[in-house]
Amino acid sequence: MALTIFILRLAVCILASPMYLLNLLGLWSWICQQWFPYFLMKFSVIYNEQMASKKRExxxxxxxxxxxxxxxxxxxxxCGTGTNFKFYPPGSRVTCIDPNPNFEKFxxxxxxxxxxxxxxxxxVAAGENMHQVADGSMDVVVCTLVLCSVKNQEQILQEVRRVLRPGGAFYFMEHVAAKCSTWNYFWQQVLDPAWNLLFDGCSLTRESQKALERAGxxxxxxxxxxxxxxxxxxRPHICGYAVR
Structure with a gap:
């Protein structure tokens, strides 16, 4: 099985070689920063339509x-393009953080x-370093489809705990790795390296539930x-909330 995954990964990498070449030249991250907000704007509309009842819940x-x-x-x-806004209670005072400044106009x-x-x-900041937000200043922190792409899950969750007041809550909705020995898991393993590069650091194989369980x-x-x-x-998702 591991050999099959390796061979298929290699085939995918060969097909995606122009993208890897641009990355090697240091150009791909700039391209992603420019086009990803436009992709996410379209993707988020469809995602919200299909996940509306889950988000309301x-x-x-x-x-x-x-x-x-x-x-x-x-x-x-x-925060991306702000597609969660419509689910927040009236009167909420909302602060947004994202490392990509090109999301601001959306x-x-x-x-x-x-x-x-x-x-x-x-x-404009990465979730792993939110020093602009004061300790214990937030009642609620939200991230959806974010833990799949951050560089350090443990660090971002510690930052979340820092900015939350005691008794405050962290809400999350994330796609995660499928169950082992399923075809979905197999193809996640095959496509993950190319997917990670194409979709601005997103990983198909994260087990974010484990990081949440360890976060304290x-x-x-x-x-x-x-x-x-x-x-x-x-399709494999986790969602819920954690209280500081």
Whole structure:
């Protein structure tokens, strides 16, 4: 099985050789930074349509974590184009972080379409280093389809715990590796290297649930599901929330 995966990976890499050459020349990351927001804008619309009921269910109790001020301070990490905004409670004060500055113009459009929110600011930063956000300043932190692509899951989760107030909650929805010995898992293994490069660091084989279990939250509500998506490779999902 391992030999078969290796041979098929090699074949995929040969087919994707122009992309690998651009990466070797240091040009691919710049190309990704430019085109990925446009891809994500289209992808997020379809994803939201197919996952709307799951997202409504996930965020149904966000308002329970309103802080002592009476307003919900919410930080979205890896905010992308702001497609989660419509699921947040009215009056939420939203801060967004993303390492790609090219998302800002899409984010501004989403802000204009979601007047029920109070938008605070957009910070260009990686989730592993959110020093612009003060300790214990957030009631809720959200990331969806982010842990699949960050460089260091443990570090970003420690940053999440740092910026959350005691009793605050971290909400997540992520695609993960399929169960071993399934065809889905087999093709995830074959396609992962090329997928990772094509989709700006996204990995098909992450087991993000394990990082969440190790992160030291006081409470973890985690659900496994087969997402009702058109893309078989990313149907295995986890979602839920963790309390600091």
């Amino acid at each position: 996930l965020f149904s109790n966000v308002k329970d974590f309103v802080g002592p001020s009476g307003e919900l301070s919410l930080l979205e990490v890896g 984010l501004i459009k989403s802000v204009a379409e979601n007047r029920h929110l109070q938008f605070e600011r957009f910070v 939250f006081s409470k973890l509500q985690l659900q496994h599901l087969q997402a009702p998506l058109s893309w078989q490779l990313i």
